[in-house]
Amino acid sequence: xxxxxxxxxxxxxxxxxxxxxxxxxxxxxxxxxxxxxxxxxxxxxxxxxxxxxxxxxxxxxxxxxxxxxxxxxxxxxxxxxxxxxxxxxxxxxxxxxxxxxxxxxxxxxxxxxxxxxxxxxxxxxxxxxxxxxxxxxxxxxxxxxxxxxxxxxxxxxxxxxxxxxxxxxxxxxxxxxxxxxxxxxxxxxxxxxxxxxxxxxxxxxxxxxxxxxxxxxxxxxxxxxxxxxxxxxxxxxxxxxxxxxxxxxxxxxxxxxxxxxxxxxxxxxxxxxxxxxxxxxxxxxxxxxxxxxxxxxxxxxxxxxxxxxxxxxxxxxxxxxxxxxxxxxxxxxxxxxxxxxxxxxxxxxxxxxxxxxxxxxxxxxxxxxxxxxxxxxxxxxxxxxxxxxxxxxxxxxxxxxxxxxxxxxxxxxxxxxxxxxxxxxxxxxxxxxxxxxxxxxxxxxxxxxxxxxxxxxxxxxxxxxxxxxxxxxxxxxxxxxxxxxxxxxxxxxxxxxxxxxxxxxxxxxxxxxxxxxxxxxxxxxxxxxxxxxxxxxxxxxxxxxxxxxxxxxxxxxxxxxxxxxxxxxxxxxxxxxxxxxxxxxxxxxxxxxxxxxxxxxxxxxxxxxxxxxxxxxxxxxxxxxxxxxxxxxxxxxxxxxxxxxxxxxxxxxxxxxxxxxxxxxxxxxxxxxxxxxxxxxxxxxxxxxxxxxxxxxxxxxxxxxxxxxxxxxxxxxxxxxxxxxxxxxxxxxxxxxxxxxxxxxxxxxxxxxxxxxxxxxxxxxxxxxxxxxxxxxxxxxx
Numbered sequence: 001x002x003x004x005x006x007x008x009x010x011x012x013x014x015x016x017x018x019x020x021x022x023x024x025x026x027x028x029x030x031x032x033x034x035x036x037x038x039x040x041x042x043x044x045x046x047x048x049x050x051x052x053x054x055x056x057x058x059x060x061x062x063x064x065x066x067x068x069x070x071x072x073x074x075x076x077x078x079x080x081x082x083x084x085x086x087x088x089x090x091x092x093x094x095x096x097x098x099x100x101x102x103x104x105x106x107x108x109x110x111x112x113x114x115x116x117x118x119x120x121x122x123x124x125x126x127x128x129x130x131x132x133x134x135x136x137x138x139x140x141x142x143x144x145x146x147x148x149x150x151x152x153x154x155x156x157x158x159x160x161x162x163x164x165x166x167x168x169x170x171x172x173x174x175x176x177x178x179x180x181x182x183x184x185x186x187x188x189x190x191x192x193x194x195x196x197x198x199x200x201x202x203x204x205x206x207x208x209x210x211x212x213x214x215x216x217x218x219x220x221x222x223x224x225x226x227x228x229x230x231x232x233x234x235x236x237x238x239x240x241x242x243x244x245x246x247x248x249x250x251x252x253x254x255x256x257x258x259x260x261x262x263x264x265x266x267x268x269x270x271x272x273x274x275x276x277x278x279x280x281x282x283x284x285x286x287x288x289x290x291x292x293x294x295x296x297x298x299x300x301x302x303x304x305x306x307x308x309x310x311x312x313x314x315x316x317x318x319x320x321x322x323x324x325x326x327x328x329x330x331x332x333x334x335x336x337x338x339x340x341x342x343x344x345x346x347x348x349x350x351x352x353x354x355x356x357x358x359x360x361x362x363x364x365x366x367x368x369x370x371x372x373x374x375x376x377x378x379x380x381x382x383x384x385x386x387x388x389x390x391x392x393x394x395x396x397x398x399x400x401x402x403x404x405x406x407x408x409x410x411x412x413x414x415x416x417x418x419x420x421x422x423x424x425x426x427x428x429x430x431x432x433x434x435x436x437x438x439x440x441x442x443x444x445x446x447x448x449x450x451x452x453x454x455x456x457x458x459x460x461x462x463x464x465x466x467x468x469x470x471x472x473x474x475x476x477x478x479x480x481x482x483x484x485x486x487x488x489x490x491x492x493x494x495x496x497x498x499x500x501x502x503x504x505x506x507x508x509x510x511x512x513x514x515x516x517x518x519x520x521x522x523x524x525x526x527x528x529x530x531x532x533x534x535x536x537x538x539x540x541x542x543x544x545x546x547x548x549x550x551x552x553x554x555x556x557x558x559x560x561x562x563x564x565x566x567x568x569x570x571x572x573x574x575x576x577x578x579x580x581x582x583x584x585x586x587x588x589x590x591x592x593x594x595x596x597x598x599x600x601x602x603x604x605x606x607x608x609x610x611x612x613x614x615x616x617x618x619x620x621x622x623x624x625x626x627x628x629x630x631x632x633x634x635x636x637x638x639x640x641x642x643x644x645x646x647x648x649x650x651x652x653x654x655x656x657x658x659x660x661x662x663x664x665x666x667x668x669x670x671x672x673x674x675x676x677x678x679x680x681x682x683x684x685x686x687x688x689x690x691x692x693x694x695x696x697x698x699x700x701x702x703x704x705x706x707x708x709x710x711x712x713x714x715x716x717x718x719x720x721x722x723x724x725x726x727x728x729x730x731x732x733x734x735x736x737x738x739x740x741x742x743x744x745x746x747x748x749x750x751x752x753x754x755x756x757x758x759x760x761x762x763x764x765x766x767x768x769x770x771x772x773x774x775x776x777x778x779x780x781x782x
Contacts (some may be wrong), residue, residue, distance in 0.1 A: 019311055025315065025664055026312050027316070029319070029358060030315065030318075031322060032654065033262070033354050033358065038327070050172065054115055054117065054172060055114050055115065055116060055210065056115050056239065057115040057173075057239075058210060058211045059208070059236070059238050060206060060208050060236070061207050061233060062235040062236070064205070064554070065086070067204075067205055069205045070207075072228075075209070075223060077213065078209050078220065080210040081114060081210065082116075082210070083112065086204075087106050087107070087205060087206050088104075088193055089102065089202045090102075090198065090202070092155045092157045092158075094149060094153060094155055101147050103157070103186045104186070105187075109190055111124050117171070117172050119170050120170060121151050122138070122150075122167050124168055125167065125187060125188070126167075129167075134162070134163070134164070134165050135165070136188070136189070137155070138167060138169070138170050138186060138187045138188075139169055140170060141171045142176035142177040144166070146177055146184070151168055157196075160196055161195070162195075174237065175237045175242045178570075221236055230495055230552050231554055232554075235493045263431070263438075266431060267432045287300060304370035308370075309362075312363065312366075313359060317355075319355075410697045411701040411704060412700070412704055414697060415704040425672070425709075426705055426709045426712065429666070430712045430713040432658040432659070432661045433709055433754060434712075434713040434720065435654070435658050436655050436659070437714050437747070439655055439658075440717075441721025442651060443742075444743070448740040449640060450639070458569070461609065461610070461611050461636065462609040464486070464624065465632075466628070477624070477632065478607055481627070483611060484611055485609070485612070487509045487515045487607065487610065488606075489506065489507060489515075489608050490604055490606070491505070491605060493505070494551040495551060497541065497550060503551065503571070504571050505551060505583065506578070507577075507580035507583030507584070508578075508580065510581055511526060511528070511579050514526055515577075516610065517577065518567050520567060521565040522563050522564030529582055530579075531576050531578040531582070532565065532576070533568075533575070534566060534734070535568070535733055536572045536574040536734075538565065539573075543562060545565055560582070567735050567737060571733075572732065617636060621636075670765055671765070691770040692770075694766075695763065695770045698762060699766050700759075702761075703758055707754075710754040714750060718741045718742070722739045725739035
């Protein structure tokens, strides 16, 4: 044991930089995997916690005012219901002229037992205090944040003569508010609802259904549509939609961290295994001496395993401690995720499992490499006798004939004259460089959303709407602004075949002036009944470009021809876009037949504002607000990049971890090159090479290996990044075609930096080796 301990101490002293890099790389891997787990928990747990605490409903049915929603309580699959509630659609703002939010007001005499709103600020409605001159209202938390409303504020609602006072803010497990897409939820007393002057088209009924088995969701929705009639249902939302929306971009961050954490773990295992194998080849004489003095093969293996497992254990412990101590201090969602994860019961054992998994994986790679040390014979064999050198290759002889510097020629030969060993070194260096390229691909894709949103389905920077301006007046106002091009639009919720959910049917632009959306497959919609669909809709309907699809809006049928696929980042891609003319045709047909129905877009719901090159969104918004005297609401179009800003910070951290792993492998490559060239020093000096030229031979050999790895890593990394990002786009419903590979300049910079770092790292050990006094003895040939 004492001999093993002294050998371990000497080994660590001789390879101190490599040991430090190994510990830091292992710590970085552990941090990445722990943060990925925390983000996954953060992505799902807030919704699950709210659903459990509120005894949430799995299905919400929104119907017209005359629908018999109470009949749904008799369905066998329904365990409990929330409501039915009488509802009124309205718009709200803190002050007249402020930004407005669409609300679904629900009349509730008391707090429901099923899908009970969880009060986070203020209180619930009181029949005595909130039924007087100033009536009370409770806002759902997401719409309260959007309006900057808090308990004690008064808000203005369209259709109500008096202002309402916010008495509480509540959290639910329903689909949250999204401006221009999903209305927010608010609760008032039934008497307050009666004070609204809203017409029939603004009134409805809503009921929440809690199921005995969540797997029956689609079947229950289908039965509800059959009982009530498709023409009576205006919208359907399920727990799956709410959960997916709650996960949102946090799940993407978790996947990114998990992917790179596992990739870095593989790279680290390869680097550690390569380092052990290289050190074993460099210490064959020492291992033979250990065996000659009585060490068994098992003891030799255990000595190497204990050394590198100790380094891995130190790195894992360091990573876990840093994550626990400083994880919650990181700004943004990563810090919030760590703070929440600490409160979960599985936090303690998951930390141990992840740390143990990293240690076991690196330990397995260590055992495979250390097993070779146990097979070293006690009597060393002279390498010169068993591995005679071959003649120089034709390429080497031709290069010498062309007067290429001998250092480069000999460096090339030294790098690749042992194909298996050289290929293994190149492969180990390729893995971290491949992952770095993928991280840069994610960064470039995010930049594409920010700098060129028109290429990813977001040509309009602003959305304008007004409840007080007439459409002719609004058109004239927008036309007077030379910095924008306005496209009218409207959105309705439609039921799709099978009647198990709703999708968004959107009308944008006109046949004479179509909306400039991004089409990645097929073509844009120009003629009547033509439409462009998102990937989520195509997956939902199992349809392809060229198919005809049927949907209903409050009983009105629409049959559309899908002529293209666009990138849709809203509603999980379950969007189909046609022209506003086509969307209005169904309304014209209904008006001619005199059939009653839900409200139709007799005027555009909003205008999408495409800015001219060089226009500033904030300046345009201020100019429109000033020109309309505050009667026009102008919002920035939501961009997914705004929610994914943490990807940049994550990418920087991952690149740092992968760089450490690359440095570990680089130290191994440099050590192997120096050791291999040490046996050739006398021959190189004999043919007239100076110490400086010998140093150049060793440095160039390392640089050539790194160059091969950098070329392979960047090439395969670009392909892998394209595939992974487009796969994420397809599974999220956005669709393929969003990936953006790093620019050629960035890739060349990565290659140049890798080769430069490799050359710089090998200069000092190569210079020391070139100036050593070596004896041509059997010792140097072992």
